[in-house]
């Protein structure tokens with residue numbers, strides 16, 4: 001690299017910079033990576049070598065210097081430049097912004113108030129650039145080049161980059177600055193002559209993009225006229241506004257910004273409004289919305305919500321532990337009950353067998369008893385019979401004795417009397 005240009009950028013040189021190696025994104029003109037400068041996270045853009053060639057180095061340095069001199073809350077701040085080891089081309093080190101408007105529009109449906117607030121921020125940034133003497137024309141105002149802070153404040157980025165890209169595009173057979181889809185007709189001519197109204201046109205396209213969430217790609221600029229017999233086929237020029245009419249259909253007719261967007265897309269630059277007029281207009285509209293919560297309030301609410309969630313989780317965890325303990329105890333109790341049940345079952349089975357043995361023994365004993373009873377009764381009967389016959393014998397003997405005694409008495413008496 002020419003040392004003269006290196007010297008020109010010397011005041012912007014950042015001696016201490018750490019590359020984290022994290023890629024933040026890629027665009028048409030280069031790669032953006034994360035770097036740390038004095039402990040602060042920043043973004044560093046390395047332009048393609050093809051954009052900055054030796055013969056454009058002067059332009060490059062001028063653009064970087066011009067950017068570094070701009071300071072506004074709605075313009076991405078250029079912090080400095082850094083030459084990576086063995087590189088002749090410096091990286092542009094900028095403040096870090098977490099989100100681009102394109103990413104945001106693809107990702108979520110923003111509330112209308114938020115969309116207006118973003119458009120207001122961009123309008124403020126543009127007013128600042130257009131208010132410079134001579135006015136600074138951004139020339140590449142698209143949602144890609146609107147970056148957002150974490151609280152959705154918007155900042156315009158890539159100031160001066162499209163200026164450099166002109167040279168690149170010339171080398172690549174196209175002279176139009178910026179993204180042709182959002183360029184006014186005067187910028188798309190062979191030798192374009194344009195002023196800050198170029199940005200106003202792009203801003204009108206940005207309004208449509210933000211309101212619909214769709215990039216307002218224009219339809220054909222010329223449409224064929226209905227064929228007339230004997231006449232040559234002819235074409236009608238469609239106005240820039242009508243070329244994007246399919247997108248306008250998606251926006252409620254009563255939307256306050258539509259008339260302004262239409263004015264911005266005026267085919268003739270002199271018919272387009274100044275950004276400063278829009279600023280007052282949109283500020284008035286926004287003031288009618290209920291005041292948006294500012295970031296500290298949202299952060300406090302978020303912190304409280306997180307704390308509440310953590311406490312609830314802690315409580316839930318404790319309850320879960322108690323429930324687990326109860327389940328464990330119940331399981332143990334269940335297992336003990338099961339064991340007890342099995343023991344009882346075994347005992348019952350044993351008792352049933354014992355009872356069976358016992359009852360068969362009782363039956364046996366009963367049989368023995370009844371046998372013995374029968375025997376006893378028989379013996380008793382025999383005994384009674386014996387006693388009765390003995391008694392009879394005794395009575396008979398007694399009677400015999402009595403008879404004998406009477407006989408003897410008679411004999412005795414007879415003897416005596418004799």
Ligand SMILES: Nc1ncnc2c1ncn2[C@@H]1O[C@H](COP(=O)(O)OP(=O)(O)O)[C@@H](O)[C@H]1O
Pocket residue numbers: 024025026027028029030031032042043045076094095096097098099100144145147157158
């Ligand atoms: N200052 C920045 N902070 C964080 N990320 C950035 C910054 N500038 C650009 N980026 C990221 O790098 C991507 C590429 O940016 P850029 O090269 O400007 O291309 P484009 O403008 O076409 O998106 C962006 O989409 C964005 O995600």
Ligand SMILES: [Mg+2]
Pocket residue numbers: 027144145157158
């Ligand atoms: Mg960009």
